[in-house]
Structure formats: structure tokens, C-alpha cells
Amino acid sequence: MCPICALLLLLAALVALVYIFLTWNFSYWKKRGIKSAKAWPFVGSFPSVFTQKRNMAYDIDDIYRQYKDTDRVVGVFNTRVPQLMILCPEYAHKIFVGEFRSFHDNEFGKFANKKVDQILANNPFVLMGEEWKERRAEITPGLSANRVKAVYPVSQSVCKAFVDYIKRQQRMATADGNNAKDLCLCYTTEVVSDCVLGISAQSFTDTPTPLVGMIKRVFEQSFGFIFYTMAANLWPPIRKLYSVALFAKDVEQFFFDIMEKSIVLRRENPKQQRDDFLNYMLQLQDKKGLNTVELTSHTMTFLTDGFETTALVLAHTLLLLGRYPADQQKVRDEIGQGDLTFEQLSELPYIDACIHETLRIFTPLLSARKLVTQAHDFVNKNGVTVRVQPGDVVIIPANSMHHDPEYYEEPEAFKPERFLEVNGGVRKYREAGVYYGFGDGPRVCPGMRFALTQLKAALVEIVQNFEIKVNPKTRTDNELDDTYFMATLKGGIWLDFETRK
Ligand code: HEM
Numbered sequence: 282m283c284p285i286c287a288l289l290l291l292l293a294a295l296v297a298l299v300y301i302f303l304t305w306n307f308s309y310w311k312k313r314g315i316k317s318a319k320a321w322p323f324v325g326s327f328p329s330v331f332t333q334k335r336n337m338a339y340d341i342d343d344i345y346r347q348y349k350d351t352d353r354v355v356g357v358f359n360t361r362v363p364q365l366m367i368l369c370p371e372y373a374h375k376i377f378v379g380e381f382r383s384f385h386d387n388e389f390g391k392f393a394n395k396k397v398d399q400i401l402a403n404n405p406f407v408l409m410g411e412e413w414k415e416r417r418a419e420i421t422p423g424l425s426a427n428r429v430k431a432v433y434p435v436s437q438s439v440c441k442a443f444v445d446y447i448k449r450q451q452r453m454a455t456a457d458g459n460n461a462k463d464l465c466l467c468y469t470t471e472v473v474s475d476c477v478l479g480i481s482a483q484s485f486t487d488t489p490t491p492l493v494g495m496i497k498r499v500f501e502q503s504f505g506f507i508f509y510t511m512a513a514n515l516w517p518p519i520r521k522l523y524s525v526a527l528f529a530k531d532v533e534q535f536f537f538d539i540m541e542k543s544i545v546l547r548r549e550n551p552k553q554q555r556d557d558f559l560n561y562m563l564q565l566q567d568k569k570g571l572n573t574v575e576l577t578s579h580t581m582t583f584l585t586d587g588f589e590t591t592a593l594v595l596a597h598t599l600l601l602l603g604r605y606p607a608d609q610q611k612v613r614d615e616i617g618q619g620d621l622t623f624e625q626l627s628e629l630p631y632i633d634a635c636i637h638e639t640l641r642i643f644t645p646l647l648s649a650r651k652l653v654t655q656a657h658d659f660v661n662k663n664g665v666t667v668r669v670q671p672g673d674v675v676i677i678p679a680n681s682m683h684h685d686p687e688y689y690e691e692p693e694a695f696k697p698e699r700f701l702e703v704n705g706g707v708r709k710y711r712e713a714g715v716y717y718g719f720g721d722g723p724r725v726c727p728g729m730r731f732a733l734t735q736l737k738a739a740l741v742e743i744v745q746n747f748e749i750k751v752n753p754k755t756r757t758d759n760e761l762d763d764t765y766f767m768a769t770l771k772g773g774i775w776l777d778f779e780t781r782k
């Protein structure tokens with residue numbers, strides 16, 4: 282045989298081997314009597330992660346719609362790994378709440394590496410087992426109603442500065458209006474740094490501190506990280522050889538420095554004590570003997586989880602109020618004029634409903650991916666039982682459920698009324714297993730109260746002072762950004778703020 286032919290033959294054999302490796306398990310679900318969604322070699326059932334032509338949530342949505350009427354669960358492939366997608370709300374609710382023990386951890390936890398990623402690896406969202414339990418119990422009291430109340434005056438003064446900032450930005454705005462996400466990120470940066478650390482990021486000035494830029498960079502690596510998780514699925518040993526951090530090194534270092542400074546500042550000025558998160562964390566440090574790295578990474582959880590999600594939700598709430606002026610007016614009627622006390626702020630049912638309706642349409646956690654921690658049986662509509670084993674992953678398509686006309690009439694329309702108490706409230710949808718704005722069960726978002734307070738405080742000030750208008754540059758449907766891992770409107774949210782007299 283000629284050398285070239287031998288080489289070609291070898292190559293062909295190699296390609297065949299790789300192909301077999303990639304598709305070997307594609308019969309996994311069929312063998313167990315469960316249908317499988319279409320899968321391609323290498324990319325599995327979710328090609329959009331690689332093509333980046335549309336948000337991966339739409340891959341999930343296609344599968345959800347295709348099988349939800351005939352099946353309760355359907356097999357999918359994350360690259361070459363078989364995973365189970367849940368199609369019925371009863372099972373979704375069980376996974377989050379009733380059968381929590383069997384679905385205790387997030388898949389994400391498998392990919393975080395404490396050595397390369399101090400910030401992420403200490404976040405309750407990625408922690409597993411006992412470690413999660415301990416950290417969660419430590420952090421939750423720091424976010425209690427009393428502590429949120431203690432920093433409410435801070436939030437209020439930040440909101441006033443935010444309104445002035447919006448006025449100035451609007452005067453300088455081009456025909457495209459204002460980028461709502463950038464505006465909201467300035468707000469949440471300022472609130473979080475002031476409420477958590479007690480320092481101002483000067484976000485509303487022409488000379489913001491580097492904090493603002495750093496915060497913008499916190500999530501910029503997210504795609505590289507998602508790609509890495511894909512690679513780790515293709516070939517798990519890669520996790521031992523090579524690891525990608527979600528946070529860039531210099532960003533991480535910056536946050537460690539700023540945290541250390543704030544801690545020193547607080548310890549040296551006991552007079553400046555207030556019952557905020559840093560104060561709580563410092564007490565915890567004394568009680569548990571945490572070192573600075575531990576203390577810093579715990580407190581970082583507040584920062585990283587706080588600003589991005591809350592900013593996104595605020596921007597989308599403003600967008601939807603801009604699109605639906607009648608609802609905007611209802612919000613205005615509900616809040617009236619002047620400052621609200623913390624108690625008054627807590628009782629604004631219409632604003633609450635608007636926020637939950639926004640969270641339904643643009644839900645930050647597009648899908649939940651839970652790690653099986655105890656074997657569990659699912660029974661499909663045709664009576665076939667399928668058992669998932671520890672280490673398997675189940676996917677709950679939260680975004681698809683939020684947009685399913687079976688559960689939400691006219692799902693693309695903004696209808697806050699559906700979440701009002703007279704119609705059963707948020708609880709009705711949560712108990713039915715079709716609403717996951719803040720998640721549910723023992724892992725439900727511990728920052729919910731803090732986030733809602735920040736959101737409402739800002740909405741009150743903005744709606745009192747401005748008429749929110751959607752700039753024509755903004756698209757009119759709810760199409761998701763192609764690549765971002767949380768829900769955000771494709772093309773950005775562009776708004777105009779007309780000062781009210
Ligand atoms: C509007 C803003 C926010 C939204 C929509 C949101 C939503 C969520 C969701 C959907 C989860 C997953 C829950 C589950 O798996 O059942 C979660 C987890 C979490 N959130 Fe939030 N969140 C927000 C703001 C915050 C804030 C401000 C903080 C901290 C101050 C925070 C801290 C956390 C933590 C630590 C977890 C992990 C909990 C665990 O696994 O035990 N979140 N959040």
C-alpha cells in the first residue's frame with residue numbers, strides 16, 4: 282500500500298472512531314423506553330451553543346413543544362452525555378421542592394474549581410451537599426428583612442441620585458435614546474456597593490471608580506466558561522488537566538482588594554457601624570474564625586449575584602412598562618406622590634405583579650440543570666418507568682413553561698393582573714410548578730427580598746419622575762439575545778425618559 286493511502290485509511294479509521302465515541306450513547310434513552318430528541322454528533326441536542334445563531338433556550342423550547350403533549354420526560358444529549366428533560370410541571374415542582382433530596386445540587390457545581398475560581402466556587406449556587414447546607418445557612422440571615430430594612434435609607438438616597446443621573450443622560454442622549462441596561466447597571470452597582478460595602482462607586486458621575494468597569498466585566502467571560510463546560514461533558518478528565526475560571530483573574534483580584542479595604546475601614550471605624558451585610562459578615566468571621574479569603578469570597582456572593590440579575594430585571598421591567606403605558610399609569614396611581622416607608626414599599630401589589638410578570642417573560646434562569654443525588658423514578662405517560670441515577674442531570678425548561686399558552690394565556694403579552702392576589706397570586710403558579718422567577722424550594726433565591734426592595738425603590742422614583750417611552754431602536758417582540766446565558770432582549774433595550782411636571 283502506498284504511504285498516502287495508508288495515511289488516508291488511518292485518518293478514516295480515526296474519524297470513524299471519533300464518530301462512534303460521539304454518538305455511542307445516542308441510543309441510551311431508546312433502550313430505556315423513552316423518546317430521544319434529535320441529536321447531532323459533537324453538538325448533541327443543543328447546536329445553538331456552538332453555532333451561536335440563536336439562544337440555546339430556543340433549542341430547548343423546540344424540544345419542549347414537540348414532546349410535551351405526548352411525554353412527561355424526554356431524553357436529550359448534552360454533547361454526548363444523556364440527560365433527561367422534564368416536560369410536566371408536576372415533576373418540575375417535585376425536583377425543586379418535594380423530592381429536593383434526590384435533586385440537591387446544580388450541575389454547574391461540577392465545573393467550578395475552587396483553586397482557579399475563588400469567587401464562584403464559594404457561591405451557594407455551585408456548592409454541593411453538606412458544604413452547600415452550611416454556606417447557605419450562613420448567608421441567609423445576612424439577607425433577612427431587618428437587614429434589608431436597615432439599608433433601605435441608603436437605597437432611597439441612591440435612587441434620588443439615579444433620577445438626577447437619568448435626567449442628565451436623557452439630555453445628552455442621541456436619537457437612539459438611553460441604553461437601559463447600562464443605566465440600570467450603574468444603579469445596582471451603586472446600591473450594592475453602598476449597601477454591602479458602605480462605599481460609593483461614584484457610578485453617577487463622569488469619573489466613576491474602576492468598580493463600575495470591573496462589574497461590567499464580571500460576566501464577560503461567561504461564553505468561554507460555557508464552552509469549557511461543554512468540553513468537560515465531551516471528555517470529563519479534562520477537568521483534572523485544565524480549568525477555566527468564570528471570572529478573569531484581574532477582576533477577581535480587584536474585588537479581593539476592594540473587599541479587604543472595606544473590611545479594614547469598617548474595623549477601624551466602629552462608629553460607622555450599621556446593621557448591613559458587611560457588619561453581618563464581620564460578626565460571622567469572629568464567630569467562625571473565617572480567614573480573609575473566606576470572608577471575602579462569601580461577601581463577594583452578595584456582589585456578583587446582586588448587580589447583574591437585578592439590573593437586567595429592572596431594565597426589562599422598564600421596557601415592559603414603556604410598552605404598556607396603561608400599566609405604567611396603574612403603577613403611578615398605586616405609589617402616589619412622595620417618599621414611601623419601607624413598610625409601604627413592601628405593600629405594592631401591582632408593582633409586585635409587574636415585576637413577576639417581567640420575570641416570567643424574561644426569566645434570568647432560562648433553564649435549571651439539577652444534578653441527581655439519589656436514584657429517582659419518573660413514569661412517562663405511556664406507563665414506562667425510567668430511573669435516573671446519582672450523577673445524571675435533569676433539565677427543567679423554565680423559560681418554555683413560562684411561555685406555554687396552556688399555563689399563561691397570551692404568553693407573549695405583558696399582563697401583570699395574572700399575578701394579583703385576587704387571581705391566586707404568584708403562589709398559585711409556583712405551586713402548579715410553572716413559575717420559576719426566583720427558583721423554588723430549599724435553594725430558592727436567598728436574595729429575593731433584597732432584590733425586590735431594590736427593584737421597587739428604583740421603580741417608585743422613576744415612575745414618579747418620568748414618563749417611560751420605548752425608543753424605536755428597540756425591537757417590539759420578546760426575542761432573546763443569541764448568546765447571553767440569562768434572558769435579555771436581542772438588540773438591547775433603548776428607552777427615553779420624559780420628565781413629568
Ligand atoms: C431580581 C434579581 C434576582 C433574580 C431574578 C434571582 C433569581 C435566582 C434564581 C432563579 C436562582 C436559582 C434558584 C433555584 O435553583 O431554585 C437564584 C439563586 C441564588 N441567588 Fe438570586 N436572583 C436575584 C437576585 C439575587 C441577589 C440580589 C442575591 C444576593 C444578594 C442573590 C443570591 C442568590 C444566591 C446565593 C443563589 C444560590 C442559592 C442556592 O443555590 O442555595 N440573588 N437566584
Ligand SMILES: *[C@@H]1O[C@H](CO)[C@@H](O)[C@H](O)[C@H]1NC(C)=O
Pocket residue numbers: 305306309362363
Ligand atoms: C452512556 O451514558 C451513561 C449515563 O450517563 C454512562 O453511565 C455511560 O458510561 C455512557 N457510556 C459511554 C460509552 O459513554
